[in-house]
Amino acid sequence: MRPHFRYSTLLVLLTQVFLLAACAAPGQTRDEQRQHIQQTEREVLDALYRLKPDLRSDVAKAPGYAVFSNVNVNLLLASASTGYGVAVSGSGERTYMKMGEVGVGLGFGVKDFRALFVFDSPAVMNRFVEHGWSFGGHADAAAKAQDKGMAVGGEVVADGMRVYQLTESGIALQATLKGTKYWKDSALNFD
Template identity: 40%
Template sequence: MPKITIKTIVFIFMLLLITTTVSATSKEDQRTALLHKTVTTLQELYSKQPKAKSVIEHSAGYAVFNNTGFKLLLLGHSHGQGVAVNRRTGKKIFMRMQEYQAGLGLGVKEYAVIFVFSNEDAWNSFVEKGWTFGAQATAAATDGVNGDALEGAVPISPGVWIYQMTTKGLAAELAVKGTNYYKDKDLN
């Protein structure tokens, strides 16, 4: 078996990051695709966690992000897009997510994160100020049959809960993460 050098691993990691850029489609097509993906993701959540439907229907707002993450040894990166919806006004804000990791891990993971805001102040803070999260440890694996698993809702701050579902892949990691959620300047 050939010996893999650190330079080779870094090259492969950088190549993966470069190849994940968004294709050149119109802004309207991108918005439509994100809205469709949001509906599909919520339907998946409701099928896995039926009580989530009532929670979201009675919330002040929610945000749905679909993300892809890569982890090779000590370096990791995730990126994604999503939509934040104010349930009272119907306002939709298109958003992005970036995450950088340092820590031990290996794998590729596609996953969805659904934020639920119990009050409008929490929703407004999320979309207007963005959000940054820090250190955490995660482990996720698929069931080997359907390719998905559900990690239950978790409170992350006053008035904010998240659901996370892995959709494909296998990942195990212990990492210090810097995750940033922010408005998508191109799509709003």
């Protein structure tokens, strides 16, 4: 086996271990993990409302929304992300969820970002919670470290939902084709 191949294989395995470990919300107990997700939800909504004040009424009128925290790692020809979040119906019912993403394409970097999904109908929200599969191309350039750098929160409209993204920290330059899966977190949804 060539040394280059062994190094690449080790790097891929280490990245996979990191991503699997990062999929769960921080906290030792289910209640701590739920509290962390709810705190992230409040922070994301507050930040987006400051950037786009009219979004507050859109979220209030929507049949539901979801907020996710995500870490993305892109190493040359492959990228992977993992995260957690919550979907909230118009009636206030919460469904805690996880997410995972894999992609192929050129890029390099690590990025920590938050996303808000605003659903246009109960059927779209139900499809997202029950099936939650997304696939598409993605081009990104972000550079931010704590309060320094640039982060762009944009709006993407797709499949009956609007998606807003905030970059928290990291640096990334990538153009990838990704598949993303969102699913219910069985450990946090059942008592």
